[in-house]
Amino acid sequence: MGNVFKGLLAVIAVFTLALMSACGGNSETSGEQSDGSGDGTVDVKVGVISWLTGAGAGYGEAITNGFELANTEIKEEGKVNIELITEDSAGKQEQALSSAQKLMNSENVSMILGPTLSTEMKVVAPEADLNGVPIMGTSTTASGIPQIGDYVFRNSIPESLAIPAAVSSAVEKYDAKKVAILYGNDDVFTKSGYDTMKKVAEEQGLEVLTTETFQKGQADYNAQLTKIKDTKPDLILCSALYNEGAVIMDQARKMGIDVPFVGGNGFNSPEVIKIAGDAANGLIVATPWFGGSEDEKVQTFVDKYKEEYGNEPDQFAAQAYDALYILADAIERAGSDDRDAIRDALAETEGFEGVLGEMSFDEEGDIVMEPTVLTIKDGKFQPFE
Amino acid sequence: MLAELINPYYLQVLSFILINIILGISIYITLSTGQLSLGHAGFMGIGAYTSAIVTINYDLPLIVGILLGAIVAGLTGILIGLPTLRLQGVYLAIATLGFGEVVRVLFINWEGMTQGAVGISSIPHIGRELVTGLRDTGFTADMIGIRSNQLISVLVFLILLVVTILLISFFVRQHRSRVGRAFAAIKMDESAAEAMGINITYYKVLAFAQGALVAGFAGALYAHITAYISPSDFSYHRAVEILIFAVFGGSEVIAGPIFGAIFLTSMPELLRDVSEYRYMIYGVILVAMMAFRPQGLIDYNMIHKLKRLRKKKDQKTIDEKESKRHDIGS
Numbered sequence: 001m002g003n004v005f006k007g008l009l010a011v012i013a014v015f016t017l018a019l020m021s022a023c024g025g026n027s028e029t030s031g032e033q034s035d036g037s038g039d040g041t042v043d044v045k046v047g048v049i050s051w052l053t054g055a056g057a058g059y060g061e062a063i064t065n066g067f068e069l070a071n072t073e074i075k076e077e078g079k080v081n082i083e084l085i086t087e088d089s090a091g092k093q094e095q096a097l098s099s100a101q102k103l104m105n106s107e108n109v110s111m112i113l114g115p116t117l118s119t120e121m122k123v124v125a126p127e128a129d130l131n132g133v134p135i136m137g138t139s140t141t142a143s144g145i146p147q148i149g150d151y152v153f154r155n156s157i158p159e160s161l162a163i164p165a166a167v168s169s170a171v172e173k174y175d176a177k178k179v180a181i182l183y184g185n186d187d188v189f190t191k192s193g194y195d196t197m198k199k200v201a202e203e204q205g206l207e208v209l210t211t212e213t214f215q216k217g218q219a220d221y222n223a224q225l226t227k228i229k230d231t232k233p234d235l236i237l238c239s240a241l242y243n244e245g246a247v248i249m250d251q252a253r254k255m256g257i258d259v260p261f262v263g264g265n266g267f268n269s270p271e272v273i274k275i276a277g278d279a280a281n282g283l284i285v286a287t288p289w290f291g292g293s294e295d296e297k298v299q300t301f302v303d304k305y306k307e308e309y310g311n312e313p314d315q316f317a318a319q320a321y322d323a324l325y326i327l328a329d330a331i332e333r334a335g336s337d338d339r340d341a342i343r344d345a346l347a348e349t350e351g352f353e354g355v356l357g358e359m360s361f362d363e364e365g366d367i368v369m370e371p372t373v374l375t376i377k378d379g380k381f382q383p384f385e
Numbered sequence: 386m387l388a389e390l391i392n393p394y395y396l397q398v399l400s401f402i403l404i405n406i407i408l409g410i411s412i413y414i415t416l417s418t419g420q421l422s423l424g425h426a427g428f429m430g431i432g433a434y435t436s437a438i439v440t441i442n443y444d445l446p447l448i449v450g451i452l453l454g455a456i457v458a459g460l461t462g463i464l465i466g467l468p469t470l471r472l473q474g475v476y477l478a479i480a481t482l483g484f485g486e487v488v489r490v491l492f493i494n495w496e497g498m499t500q501g502a503v504g505i506s507s508i509p510h511i512g513r514e515l516v517t518g519l520r521d522t523g524f525t526a527d528m529i530g531i532r533s534n535q536l537i538s539v540l541v542f543l544i545l546l547v548v549t550i551l552l553i554s555f556f557v558r559q560h561r562s563r564v565g566r567a568f569a570a571i572k573m574d575e576s577a578a579e580a581m582g583i584n585i586t587y588y589k590v591l592a593f594a595q596g597a598l599v600a601g602f603a604g605a606l607y608a609h610i611t612a613y614i615s616p617s618d619f620s621y622h623r624a625v626e627i628l629i630f631a632v633f634g635g636s637e638v639i640a641g642p643i644f645g646a647i648f649l650t651s652m653p654e655l656l657r658d659v660s661e662y663r664y665m666i667y668g669v670i671l672v673a674m675m676a677f678r679p680q681g682l683i684d685y686n687m688i689h690k691l692k693r694l695r696k697k698k699d700q701k702t703i704d705e706k707e708s709k710r711h712d713i714g715s
Contacts, residue, residue, distance in 0.1 A: 088661075
């Protein structure tokens with residue numbers, strides 16, 4: 001056994017050495033800064049961390065498609081030359097952290113876009129902030145993310161902005177005073193959505209009749225819905241992801257609950273209509289992205305995206321698309337690929353016009369914009385009036 | 386020179402490999418008495434949460450937090466081990482699986498302490514805390530010519546390496562001791578072992594508690610390396626992942642789970658170049674392994690063969706020397 005132990009140590013040692021020496025060849029010093037002043041273009045390496053394999057690969061695909069489409073257009077304009085280096089995180093914190101380290105240290109990127117999940121962001125962002133690498137989330141909506149550090153940004157609107165908008169429009173229109181809350185308590189996203197709902201209800205002086213919870217993947221919501229029905233609310237605030245949310249609406253309508261539902265950003269998906277059909281009517285959500293808008297910029301983006309990838313862009317694609325444009329704008333103003341210069345330029349972003357609308361960053365690096373309130377009527381999303 | 390050699394990316398991957406080795410050891414100990422546990426993710430979570438909560442809320446030093454996390458997990462192991470002793474094989478697996486889920490649901494619902502599904506962020510990071518501590522004593526990364534994030538990665542890696550080597554050597558020694566022999570006897574045949582006068586209850590609970598302690602320890606280290614934990618990190622998937630280290634590498638000898646952890650953690654990183662296909666290749670390797678070596682890659686036979694090979698070689702050199710001496714003599 002002594003030999004086995006020695007052999008093991010040897011294996012570990014060899015492994016360590018191999019990896020250590022492998023990095024010797026790879027790492028280029030970040031000292032050389034190209035500002036390519038010759039033809040006025042700035043060359044920049046940007047790292048992307050996205051969820052490309054596994055259960056959430058659909059999100060990652062939409063996001064990377066958004067980046068690529070934006071990048072081709074930006075390259076055509078010729079002011080900024082961005083090289084995107086994409087790494088997969090498989091939705092796991094460890095992998096997200098490893099790929100961030102790879103991008104920062106082996107690839108020497110000037111900036112990181114992503115990762116996809118808020119949980120991943122909470123692990124990656126402190127490391128990026130410590131290394132002085134600006135990082136921008138395009139799909140991370142949980143609270144407390146831009147507050148991690150000076151180098152941390154996001155252009156996805158947090159629940160704390162989306163939900164109040166949806167709730168106040170609904171309260172105004174239906175003159176609601178009493179609400180019931182239903183939320184998924186085992187998911188970061190739906191839980192932080194609930195925290196916002198509770199706060200909004202308090203602020204607006206709404207009476208919360210009952211608060212019910214459910215778990216991811218649950219199939220039967222009759223127990224919770226019966227309780228809610230008995231209390232006769234004017235509105236139901238429901239913090240759910242679309243797959244559970246659609247089933248909840250379906251069962252509620254069958255039970256005879258016909259009051260409107262107000263949902264968070266995760267509830268906002270065309271899938272709701274596909275799953276729940278007519279039962280989906282009366283869902284109110286606030287979202288940064290409305291693909292049916294008349295705006296010319298939005299329509300060109302939708303057409304181009306459809307032509308390239310064969311399906312309608314969702315909010316994740318749109319947020320990614322805008323994020324790269326915001327970044328390109330910041331790089332142009334910074335005029336170099338220096339990490340600090342890009343950070344400062346990003347922080348100064350104000351009144352940027354994208355497909356999502358007008359965007360600015362506040363002093364913490366969080367997005368400031370007006371979300372659109374949408375409702376499902378006659379089987380499709382329409383602006384809520 | 387030094388600055389170019391140290392890449393935090395590789396050190397990061399190595400650190401996760403080392404944590405997974407510790408997890409692999411934890412499942413190996415429980416398996417060495419023939420107990421199949423799927424509750425190791427739960428123990429890992431208990432270690433992680435305990436350490437995170439005491440270091441954040443009560444400002445205890447990291448090392449105290451990590452040890453406390455391991456101890457609490459170990460004690461829970463005893464509590465779970467005692468009543469589940471009667472269960473064997475699949476039944477034990479199901480009971481421990483239930484325990485793991487209970488722990489996860491507890492983390493979700495005990496919001497005052499664990500912040501529910503949102504998880505605990507800004508947990509003190511081993512490396513960052515150490516570097517700040519060193520700065521107070523007047524030592525900075527610049528003095529040896531590296532950046533501070535490099536120093537952080539190096540420190541984390543070295544600490545984990547030392548801890549892992551200590552753990553491995555302890556369990557290798559235990560395997561050759563009275564306790565290890567008792568474990569092996571119980572694994573072979575419980576009734577026969579009892580007839581030989583081995584206190585089965587004691588040794589089975591000991592193995593279970595040791596496994597829980599080590600898993601809790603790994604969990605605490607994990608919490609202080611990623612600086613963020615949430616209940617979903619310790620779900621059923623994690624339990625299976627830990628078990629696969631032992632199933633893949635082999636659970637008969639300690640080298641098995643260690644190899645399994647190294648291989649299965651580095652594989653997704655090494656396959657990064659083929660991006661979308663990496664998990665497909667990973668899956669194919671797993672399936673192929675199960676088809677061709679169901680007992681795991683490294684088992685007793687392999688170790689014996691290796692030993693015999695080495696002995697033969699030694700024998701050969703001795704023979705050669707002997708014959709040479711004869712030649713000279715004649």
